[in-house]
Amino acid sequence: MLKKERQAYILHQVNLHNKVLSSSLCTEINVSEDTIRRDLQELSEEGKIIKVHGGALSHSFNEVSFPISGVYSQNQKRIIAQKAISQIQNGMFILTSGGTTIMELARTLPPQLKATFISGSIPVILEYMHHPNIEVILIGDKISKNSKITVGSEAIAKIKQIKPDLCFLGTNAIDAEHGITDNDWEVVQLKKAMIESSKKVICLSIAEKINTVQPIRVCGLSEIDMLITELEPGNPLLKTFVDAGVHVL
Amino acid sequence: MLKKERQAYILHQVNLHNKVLSSSLCTEINVSEDTIRRDLQELSEEGKIIKVHGGALSHSFNEVSFPISGVYSQNQKRIIAQKAISQIQNGMFILTSGGTTIMELARTLPPQLKATFISGSIPVILEYMHHPNIEVILIGDKISKNSKITVGSEAIAKIKQIKPDLCFLGTNAIDAEHGITDNDWEVVQLKKAMIESSKKVICLSIAEKINTVQPIRVCGLSEIDMLITELEPGNPLLKTFVDAGVHVL
DNA sequence: CAGGTTTCTGCGTTTTTTTGCAGGAATACC
DNA sequence: GGTATTCCTGCAAAAAAACGCAGAAACCTG
Numbered sequence: 001m002l003k004k005e006r007q008a009y010i011l012h013q014v015n016l017h018n019k020v021l022s023s024s025l026c027t028e029i030n031v032s033e034d035t036i037r038r039d040l041q042e043l044s045e046e047g048k049i050i051k052v053h054g055g056a057l058s059h060s061f062n063e064v065s066f067p068i069s070g071v072y073s074q075n076q077k078r079i080i081a082q083k084a085i086s087q088i089q090n091g092m093f094i095l096t097s098g099g100t101t102i103m104e105l106a107r108t109l110p111p112q113l114k115a116t117f118i119s120g121s122i123p124v125i126l127e128y129m130h131h132p133n134i135e136v137i138l139i140g141d142k143i144s145k146n147s148k149i150t151v152g153s154e155a156i157a158k159i160k161q162i163k164p165d166l167c168f169l170g171t172n173a174i175d176a177e178h179g180i181t182d183n184d185w186e187v188v189q190l191k192k193a194m195i196e197s198s199k200k201v202i203c204l205s206i207a208e209k210i211n212t213v214q215p216i217r218v219c220g221l222s223e224i225d226m227l228i229t230e231l232e233p234g235n236p237l238l239k240t241f242v243d244a245g246v247h248v249l
Numbered sequence: 250m251l252k253k254e255r256q257a258y259i260l261h262q263v264n265l266h267n268k269v270l271s272s273s274l275c276t277e278i279n280v281s282e283d284t285i286r287r288d289l290q291e292l293s294e295e296g297k298i299i300k301v302h303g304g305a306l307s308h309s310f311n312e313v314s315f316p317i318s319g320v321y322s323q324n325q326k327r328i329i330a331q332k333a334i335s336q337i338q339n340g341m342f343i344l345t346s347g348g349t350t351i352m353e354l355a356r357t358l359p360p361q362l363k364a365t366f367i368s369g370s371i372p373v374i375l376e377y378m379h380h381p382n383i384e385v386i387l388i389g390d391k392i393s394k395n396s397k398i399t400v401g402s403e404a405i406a407k408i409k410q411i412k413p414d415l416c417f418l419g420t421n422a423i424d425a426e427h428g429i430t431d432n433d434w435e436v437v438q439l440k441k442a443m444i445e446s447s448k449k450v451i452c453l454s455i456a457e458k459i460n461t462v463q464p465i466r467v468c469g470l471s472e473i474d475m476l477i478t479e480l481e482p483g484n485p486l487l488k489t490f491v492d493a494g495v496h497v498l
Numbered sequence: 499c500a501g502g503t504t505t506c507t508g509c510g511t512t513t514t515t516t517t518g519c520a521g522g523a524a525t526a527c528c
Numbered sequence: 529g530g531t532a533t534t535c536c537t538g539c540a541a542a543a544a545a546a547c548g549c550a551g552a553a554a555c556c557t558g
Contacts, residue, residue: 002268002270002301002302002303002304002306003301003302003303003515003516003517004299004301004306005268005306022534023533023534031517031518032517032518032519033518033534034517034518034519034535034536035516035517035518037534037535037536038516038517053524053525053526053533053534053535054526054533054534120387120389122371122374122375122378122387125371125392126371126375129371129392129394129397132267132268135391136391136392136394137389137390137391137392138369138371138387138389138390138391138392138399139389140369140386140387140388140389140390140399140404140407141386141387141389142384142385142386142387143374143378143385143386143387145378145385148378150387150389154407155389158389158403252505252506252507271544271545272543272544280507280508281507281508281509282508282544282545283507283508283509283545283546284506284507284508286544286545286546287506287507302514302515302516302543302544302545303515303516303543303544
């Protein structure tokens, strides 16, 4: 990995998470802690970041403190993202939906991971594009402005042509009885196609959305292979899903 | 292998993978590391790539790469955008390439305009999405990280299926003798398809790029219907294009 | 076509950059 | 106050770059 490349990655991480720990960076990128420190030093001298004991902060950070609930659910999503990443192997073809949980997954992907990611969500695609070793395939069609995702028959047809190894599905609502449900008809059509095409479907959901129902049905529990939440697999809230045969992580 | 040939290959590799290692290049092309280094040096001096220790990176790494021409050429591009907008009518289907000039066009679009815009460029699409009355169609395929545009046979096939009223083409280089030329092979393929599909092709170019040539040919002057620059149509710099039958605005 | 000039390329040497490591100093945490 | 990180300094090894040079190829030019 080139020095500039590494610094670009660090800078991206800082801007994304508002802070980085040099200790975690050096295991991620697999270089010595000294190298990270020198990188942070240089970036700091260029005014790109603020170096502090143990890591660095984003420049915009020290200005305003942001709402606690945002950070709170961000941490939950980070846990989910970590679990999801453990399911990814080098060389995989991975289809993902949109949504903030998937965004967090995209941000958390380790830099040395080599895989191909496919999506129709613009914000998620932008995130994938920042990663050094990831191939990005964009599903094209008409853009739904409110969900910022491509929707329509062309997109669905394209999804049906591929056979990804994994499909990560961000969920709006999941319930033991009604399965996965959503509130946007076009997005639901897309998700149905994604589930149908993929070898393995992994559903990402924060606990808050468990046992909630939305008007339009995406699929039943039998069609998903794994459910990932920020909770421990043994949590009583998840029991009904385990009983229904879903692998809970 | 000729020097120019070698440099074109290197440039292509950089545009494709966003980075190259001089060590891997010299085994690929089978020349000494010194030669590669000199090539990278030259390409870097021409502003095509960014040379770093151990290899080279594409320009997309440090976004803010044009400090001088930035705000300066922004005004020029705004003039071009205004002229381009005068050619748009409500209800049109408009295909656009990527690039900063097109970005400026996207930003300048009047809010009441109702039209359908089609593109494969991520930054441009983001801009279109902010407009209230514009339908956005995204061309999907593999994303070229450095040009931030979808490239590949799927994208080209999709473009060939449509018949837009207008095509706005951002140009890297235009010359009376060689026509429109560019330096990224995949982007050229895309532009060729765009020109072929469209009823009317309008070429946007800042004066700085007039009478410059890049290695790969996109099309001759006869294939474009209109050329828009920030200059007055009567400017002597544009005379050769008027003589060649291009409508200059 | 002969002779001269320029350009290109590879090789050996020197210089610079990068990176990791060790030991002591500074800092944070309990 | 004690302990554990983290930070800094100097140093050394490896990699890469720069430099000078020389042979070869290409290219004028009369």
